[in-house]
Amino acid sequence: xxxxxxxxxxxxxxxxxxxxxxxxxxxxxxxxxxxxxxxxxxxxxxxxxxxxxxxxxxxxxxxxxxxxxxxxxxxxxxxxxxxxxxxxxxxxxxxxxxxxxxxxxxxxxxxxxxxxxxxxxxxxxxxxxxxxxxxxxxxxxxxxxxxxxxxxxxxxxxxxxxxxxxxxxxxxxxxxxxxxxxxxxxxxxxxxxxxxxxxxxxxxxxxxxxxxxx
Amino acid sequence: xxxxxxxxxxxxxxxxxxxxxxxxxxxxxxxxxxxxxxxxxxxxxxxxxxxxxxxxxxxxxxxxxxxxxxxxxxxxxxxxxxxxxxxxxxxxxxxxxxxxxxxxxxxxxxxxxxxxxxxxxxxxxxxxxxxxxxxxxxxxxxxxxxxxxxxxxxxxxxxxxxxxxxxxxxxxxxx
Numbered sequence: 001x002x003x004x005x006x007x008x009x010x011x012x013x014x015x016x017x018x019x020x021x022x023x024x025x026x027x028x029x030x031x032x033x034x035x036x037x038x039x040x041x042x043x044x045x046x047x048x049x050x051x052x053x054x055x056x057x058x059x060x061x062x063x064x065x066x067x068x069x070x071x072x073x074x075x076x077x078x079x080x081x082x083x084x085x086x087x088x089x090x091x092x093x094x095x096x097x098x099x100x101x102x103x104x105x106x107x108x109x110x111x112x113x114x115x116x117x118x119x120x121x122x123x124x125x126x127x128x129x130x131x132x133x134x135x136x137x138x139x140x141x142x143x144x145x146x147x148x149x150x151x152x153x154x155x156x157x158x159x160x161x162x163x164x165x166x167x168x169x170x171x172x173x174x175x176x177x178x179x180x181x182x183x184x185x186x187x188x189x190x191x192x193x194x195x196x197x198x199x200x201x202x203x204x205x206x207x208x209x210x211x212x213x214x
Numbered sequence: 215x216x217x218x219x220x221x222x223x224x225x226x227x228x229x230x231x232x233x234x235x236x237x238x239x240x241x242x243x244x245x246x247x248x249x250x251x252x253x254x255x256x257x258x259x260x261x262x263x264x265x266x267x268x269x270x271x272x273x274x275x276x277x278x279x280x281x282x283x284x285x286x287x288x289x290x291x292x293x294x295x296x297x298x299x300x301x302x303x304x305x306x307x308x309x310x311x312x313x314x315x316x317x318x319x320x321x322x323x324x325x326x327x328x329x330x331x332x333x334x335x336x337x338x339x340x341x342x343x344x345x346x347x348x349x350x351x352x353x354x355x356x357x358x359x360x361x362x363x364x365x366x367x368x369x370x371x372x373x374x375x376x377x378x379x380x381x382x383x384x385x386x387x388x389x
Binding site: 003006007009010012013014016017018104105106107108109110111112113116200204207208211212213 | 239242243246265269272273282285286288289290292293296324327328331332339340341342344350351352360361362363364368372377380381
């Protein structure tokens with residue numbers, strides 16, 4: 001089969017399409033106005049909800065911190081650390097939303113799709129959140145609690161906090177796109193609400209890489 | 215807004231509408247290649263038109279309007295296709311297309327070939343599909359490379375690989 005035959009077949013299909021073309025492209029009046037705002041894509045909408053919940057959580061933590069007024073240093077330091085991690089996560093999500101909204105579809109296809117797929121797989125950018133885990137083991141500590149039963153504190157509370165610190169560090173090191181071949185990393189991502197779109201995005205990133213290689 | 219500002223906007227809008235009218239078959243063809251469901255196809259066409267309008271302010275005229283249009287339309291179609299695939303609700307690749315399917319007065323062999331070509335393109339991965347559409351649209355390798363963002367050498371290699379598979383498919387059918 002000749003190349004020209006393929007192109008001619010395509011042209012024949014064009015003719016059929018042209019005959020049936022009923023496309024109403026001129027809904028521009030409505031497209032230019034309020035509809036534009038509603039077209040924010042689902043990825044940005046999901047992240048918008050995450051920002052909303054994140055801000056609510058930050059306000060709650062701020063209130064707790066303000067109520068405590070540093071009377072218990074363990075509580076204040078732990079909640080402050082959790083607060084910092086969550087503020088950082090909200091900032092990352094706001095940055096993502098802004099990137100999604102500014103996405104320029106007139107750039108070349110590989111660059112645009114690569115950017116979009118990376119944003120979809122951006123759960124990995126929030127892996128620093130696992131580092132807050134140890135602070136959830138220390139916020140309820142107090143001098144009174146330690147003095148009341150030092151043996152229990154050193155034999156149970158401290159090892160649990162240490163275990164979570166090690167676990168957080170291991171997760172932080174391993175939760176990367178490059179480690180997606182590890183079964184347990186995939187299983188962990190599978191437990192997140194965004195897992196389907198993350199896996200699809202990762203597969204698509206692989207496709208883009210292969211495509212770039214030729 | 216000043217009188218001249220309003221005039222400029224109107225002129226821009228008129229120019230955009232004129233260009234869109236001239237090249238609207240591009241949108242239609244891309245919608246057909248990426249979406250087999252007529253209802254979703256309309257949504258995709260609207261989304262492409264909206265994104266074209268949104269990006270039109272940045273169109274500098276350094277490339278052809280059609281080149282720029284292919285970039286926006288293919289980017290939107292690929293994004294739409296991937297979203298639809300994630301939802302598993304829109305893409306039904308083997309579904310006959312009422313607008314291109316066989317009619318009794320048509321040449322049966324030609325129809326079969328067109329359907330094979332259409333089916334083959336619908337089975338390609340997102341980026342290869344874009345590549346093949348541009349090739350069949352007789353765009354130069356340099357222009358395809360510019361639209362896709364890959365080198366001309368890669369463009370040529372990939373086109374020849376996909377084309378070989380397509381020819382193989384046709385020769386198997388003819389046996």
